[in-house]
Amino acid sequence: MKRVITGNYAAAYGAYLTRVDFVAAYPITPQTLIVEHISEFVNDGLLDAEYMRVESEHSAMSACVAASATGARTYTATASQGLALMHEVLFIPPVLHLPIVMPVVNRTVAAPIGIWCEQNDTMPQRDTGWLQVYCEDNQEVVDMVIQSCMIGEHKKVLLPSMVMLDAFILSHTVEPVDFPEIEEVDKFLPKYKPEHAYLDPKRPMVLGSFTPPEYIQEARYQTEESMNNARKVITDVTKEFGKTFGRDYGGLIEKYRCEDAEVILITTGTVTSTARLVVDQYRDKGKKVGLIKLRFFRPFPLQEIKELGEQVEAVGVYDRSMSFGTAGPTYIETRYALYGYSIPILNFLAGLGGRDVTIKDISFMFDRLLEAKKGKIKNEIVWIGTRGVEP
Amino acid sequence: MYEVRFHGRGGQGARMAAEALADAAFLEGNYAMAFPFFGAERRGAPVVAFTRVDKQKIRIRTQIYEPDYVVVLDDKLVDLINITEGLKKGGMAIINSAKKPEDIDLGKKVSTATIDATGISLDVLGVPITNSAILGAFAKATGLLDIDSIKKGIVDMFSMRMDKKLAEKNARAAAIAYDKTIVGTCKAQRTFEKRKMWLPTYKEMPLGLATPPMKTEAGLVGPGSFIENKTGSWRTFKPILDHEKCIMCLFCWFYCPEGCIERVGNTTLKINYDYCKGCGICANECPKNAIEMVRE
Numbered sequence: 001m002k003r004v005i006t007g008n009y010a011a012a013y014g015a016y017l018t019r020v021d022f023v024a025a026y027p028i029t030p031q032t033l034i035v036e037h038i039s040e041f042v043n044d045g046l047l048d049a050e051y052m053r054v055e056s057e058h059s060a061m062s063a064c065v066a067a068s069a070t071g072a073r074t075y076t077a078t079a080s081q082g083l084a085l086m087h088e089v090l091f092i093p094p095v096l097h098l099p100i101v102m103p104v105v106n107r108t109v110a111a112p113i114g115i116w117c118e119q120n121d122t123m124p125q126r127d128t129g130w131l132q133v134y135c136e137d138n139q140e141v142v143d144m145v146i147q148s149c150m151i152g153e154h155k156k157v158l159l160p161s162m163v164m165l166d167a168f169i170l171s172h173t174v175e176p177v178d179f180p181e182i183e184e185v186d187k188f189l190p191k192y193k194p195e196h197a198y199l200d201p202k203r204p205m206v207l208g209s210f211t212p213p214e215y216i217q218e219a220r221y222q223t224e225e226s227m228n229n230a231r232k233v234i235t236d237v238t239k240e241f242g243k244t245f246g247r248d249y250g251g252l253i254e255k256y257r258c259e260d261a262e263v264i265l266i267t268t269g270t271v272t273s274t275a276r277l278v279v280d281q282y283r284d285k286g287k288k289v290g291l292i293k294l295r296f297f298r299p300f301p302l303q304e305i306k307e308l309g310e311q312v313e314a315v316g317v318y319d320r321s322m323s324f325g326t327a328g329p330t331y332i333e334t335r336y337a338l339y340g341y342s343i344p345i346l347n348f349l350a351g352l353g354g355r356d357v358t359i360k361d362i363s364f365m366f367d368r369l370l371e372a373k374k375g376k377i378k379n380e381i382v383w384i385g386t387r388g389v390e391p
Numbered sequence: 392m393y394e395v396r397f398h399g400r401g402g403q404g405a406r407m408a409a410e411a412l413a414d415a416a417f418l419e420g421n422y423a424m425a426f427p428f429f430g431a432e433r434r435g436a437p438v439v440a441f442t443r444v445d446k447q448k449i450r451i452r453t454q455i456y457e458p459d460y461v462v463v464l465d466d467k468l469v470d471l472i473n474i475t476e477g478l479k480k481g482g483m484a485i486i487n488s489a490k491k492p493e494d495i496d497l498g499k500k501v502s503t504a505t506i507d508a509t510g511i512s513l514d515v516l517g518v519p520i521t522n523s524a525i526l527g528a529f530a531k532a533t534g535l536l537d538i539d540s541i542k543k544g545i546v547d548m549f550s551m552r553m554d555k556k557l558a559e560k561n562a563r564a565a566a567i568a569y570d571k572t573i574v575g576t577c578k579a580q581r582t583f584e585k586r587k588m589w590l591p592t593y594k595e596m597p598l599g600l601a602t603p604p605m606k607t608e609a610g611l612v613g614p615g616s617f618i619e620n621k622t623g624s625w626r627t628f629k630p631i632l633d634h635e636k637c638i639m640c641l642f643c644w645f646y647c648p649e650g651c652i653e654r655v656g657n658t659t660l661k662i663n664y665d666y667c668k669g670c671g672i673c674a675n676e677c678p679k680n681a682i683e684m685v686r687e
Contacts, residue, residue, distance in 0.1 A: 002417075004410070004413055004414040004417045004423065004547070004548075111599070111600075112600050168426065168427070169426070169452055172406075172426060172427055173424055173425065173426035173452075174410045174413055174414070174424060174425045174426070174548075175413070175422070175423065175424040175425075175449070176417050176422060176423070270452045271452075273450045273451070273452045274450065274451050274452050274453055276450050277450050277451055356453050356454050357453065358453050359451070359453065386593065387590060387591065387592040387593060388591075388592025388593040388594050388595070389593060
């Protein structure tokens with residue numbers, strides 16, 4: 001059933017389609033409509049879930065940890081300051097192996113206070129052990145809520161997932177989305193039956209207790225192993241989803257016109273969508289450019305990016321947040337993946353605080369990459385459109 | 392592909408109009424998207440929203456800088472903003488106004504359609520929310536969509552946020568507007584100055600944006616900048632105080648969110664129309680019905 005709806009509605013509808021058992025709700029712009037729509041689904045009897053209004057995001061995640069530990073399929077959503085407030089609790093589900101699903105609307109974190117798109121809310125959470133997937137359109141939002149349940153609940157993974165959508169550019173934009181029928185989703189996604197950890201008086205267990213150093217290092221490795229296992233599971237689930245619903249997102253990354261590309265740009269989120277047009281324009285002019293849509297940031301597609309080192313002559317990385325004192329987070333990780341290849345790798349910073357990333361901005365990125373291919377590099381870290389800064 | 396920019400004021404439903412248009416276009420087999428530009432959200436403040444329609448999947452996700460059509464939900468905006476800014480050659484303006492197109496001055500001769508959407512909305516809905524009526528005018532003036540699709544689009548989108556009966560009433564407003572739309576050409580007797588913006592380099596910008604009262608090329612910024620930024624133009628309804636009925640209980644003075652009720656000594660009150668946005672809270676709270684909201 002195709003409907004014209006917002007990214008927030010797509011995220012909420014994903015909760016319905018996956019028949020989540022528990023939702024912790026705390027509103028924050030631009031996420032508010034997600035939990036509002038879910039409250040309507042619960043009120044209208046469409047979704048049979050425990051809907052808990054909590055007093056903060058810190059409480060929301062605490063409630064999710066407890067709910068997921070009872071074996072419930074657990075969902076919440078947040079953005080920006082809300083995610084920052086959750087930070088302390090975010091470390092818990094990846095170690096207890098609780099596959100919570102949480103859409104996050106990427107919004108700038110204060111100061112200065114703003115409501116528009118930036119990834120400086122989710123990028124700082126990259127070390128907590130959550131899977132992170134960045135969406136390009138509203139269709140991908142609902143599809144990734146479904147797939148995140150499947151990936152996160154897989155026995156070899158059992159990790160929580162953040163599903164990212166850009167503030168306003170997706171959250172408040174309507175466009176056609178093809179919703180699968182809930183019966184089809186039921187067939188695709190089995191019921192969540194935790195075997196490792198759940199709170200049941202008939203089978204008592206200790207969860208999250210005080211732990212001395214003799215055990216913590218192994219617990220850390222369990223999370224790392226799950227993260228590494230997730231690579232194959234993600235690829236398998238995207239394939240299976242593609243077979244069932246006709247939309248195969250290609251695993252951890254998607255390559256766009258990369259076949260004989262000499263330079264490629266790596267992007268996350270909605271900038272990917274506009275960048276496809278720019279690639280088409282450059283291809284029409286005979287320029288061999290390609291695009292990598294970085295879907296998963298955690299686990300980071302190390303192998304996929306490394307393979308590019310064999311093929312291309314320059315790599316550009318677009319970042320919508322900055323790790324002060326170094327570079328954009330995607331750039332840092334890309335350079336790590338490309339260690340050993342002596343090709344130019346440039347970082348493009350644009351769209352911070354929600355500034356529009358235009359066709360002109362993306363063309364500028366490709367022009368710089370084509371120059372870099374010939375050995376001309378003005379700056380490695382390129383701040384685009386920042387007044388007073390030479391890009 | 393065609394692109395549409397809607398100009399309205401917070402609360403007039405520009406965003407829902409943009410969404411209903413996208414839905415209507417989708418119902419006719421197109422791909423469509425609609426999105427708002429969010430400034431600081433305040434009822435009455437000028438806002439814009441956008442719709443894009445194409446035969447194939449739309450990839451571009453930037454804002455719209457050169458629309459094919461501009462739609463204006465509040466004709467007072469025409470005097471404040473150069474609404475034809477960026478309008479493509481051969482583009483068209485669709486304006487909520489009781490005037491004829493040739494009596495409207497957009498500073499540039501463009502194809503213009505007018506409709507008294509406020510009048511129709513007051514008749515059909517009882518409120519001056521013009522976002523449905525204006526879509527009927529859009530369908531008529533552009534010929535891009537069937538009015539039945541517009542009606543369906545309105546019912547689809549509006550019933551997500553309101554009672555279905557009210558959504559259907561909105562569809563009726565669109566149908567009435569469709570029949571009453573006048574298409575012509577506007578006049579171009581005035582000129583609009585390009586809106587100035589303060590765009591300092593990072594070095595010129597106060598550190599951490601800790602901004603003292605400052606004069607910039609775009610006017611005052613920092614504390615006191617509201618001296619230049621009069622919000623009275625946002626009003627659709629004006630509060631009129633009947634001094635005979637007023638008992639000086641000061642409820643209005645307490646409740647006014649903008650501090651626009653001034654005490655003159657201990658005996659009388661004065662409304663500051665330079666800043667009053669016409670929200671009507673004062674009239675709603677007055678226990679003696681001494682304040683009446685009158686259409687501007």
